[in-house]
Amino acid sequence: MNHFDNPLAPLSRKLPEKTRQLKAWVRALYNLDDRVVISVAELACRDVGCPDVETVIGIMRPAERVRTIRIHKSVEDIGFDDVRLSVMRGN
Numbered sequence: 001m002n003h004f005d006n007p008l009a010p011l012s013r014k015l016p017e018k019t020r021q022l023k024a025w026v027r028a029l030y031n032l033d034d035r036v037v038i039s040v041a042e043l044a045c046r047d048v049g050c051p052d053v054e055t056v057i058g059i060m061r062p063a064e065r066v067r068t069i070r071i072h073k074s075v076e077d078i079g080f081d082d083v084r085l086s087v088m089r090g091n
Helices: 016-030 080-089
Strands: 037-044 053-060 067-071
């Protein structure tokens, strides 16, 4: 670890390549152009019945409500099929 790494930083900041890949998959599956902003955040949940970690993907189209995709896995563990299935389910 170099002196610029923050060990307390969210996992998605430690995995920029995987985050870029997730965004590219979402962009392709939804046929989104570059005007659409896609955010990826990994969140911890402490509520009963909630998964320990989930990844929330926000799709922000100009002048529209944010569409949210929730996948109950860490950023690191998400594969293309996870994103595809979430899109198909309309999450």
